[in-house]
Amino acid sequence: MSKTSKVITGTNTRLSYFHGWEPASINGGAEKYSTAVLIPKSDTKTINAIEKAIDAAIEEGLAKFGGKKPNKAAIKLPLRDGDIERDDEAYQGHYFINANSTTAPQIVDQHVQPILDRSQVYSGCYARVSINFYAFNANGNRGVAAGLGNIQFVRDGEPLGSQVSASDEFETLDDDDFLA
Template identity: 55%
Template structure:
């Protein structure tokens, strides 16, 4: 039998990250600074969605103690439908999504093969350009109840992020490569080195 903590924790399948601020904490609308990312889960990933729903239910059971012994009818839940809530955003089509955050910096890594014991080995990622809105990852999250200013619900805590694949960058910012791929720089960088060293 899993303990309470285990039942509210989920390791996702391959998901896509959006609105990703996991290297530096950010304040949203004047709130406390946190590390955060939106997690886009394909609707086809039934196993991850099953685990998330079970963890949300487990967190709701834990929340009864602070909600007067019962689960509120208007309980706010973190898992939302991208097709319904973000109909104009292509990245959210065919996905559920949730926002996960933490006051503590999450572990950020990539798999680098298997060790002699057969277990996956990881390398920490310190380059903030390597994990970005649009890349793919597996994420460790935990769900917990809250009761703040009359708002009762379940929130998603961000534990660790393992990048598994690059993807097209989201959030509207183009890469240097895509902006300048068709530009001709031969004339600009030929000739005197001092032109671009000063």
């Protein structure tokens, strides 16, 4: 991986389908650490860096494409449009990348100190993410994939998904309620 095929996102990116603490199997595949990275379309600096990194990954992986540069429309690319590909309000106005790794990412706070409280990083929080792009050609599928690097928590955000906190669902029970 060269420095040109690696990107560190801006501070307005959010995590979705976050599996950074424990690996998970997606669609029955091997267990991996993974997250979808939601990048606002207004973050042109990050989007441009990702597009350049994808181009660099294609150049670095020419051997996987038979030695010649493929037409981008003919291969799978990791940068996807949330307005088109997802019927999810959180993805609207964003591009997204599904990044994964067999190795656990280092997850740090704003001061680059390891985060020990796993509840601090979750689907919906804002984070900077290190992503490395690489070419692949396997089982008839060709394209560029996104490898998950490290994650830096930036700030809290509205949690994504259907998880509701217990304090929002239940009220405190009096001791008399246990006897009923």
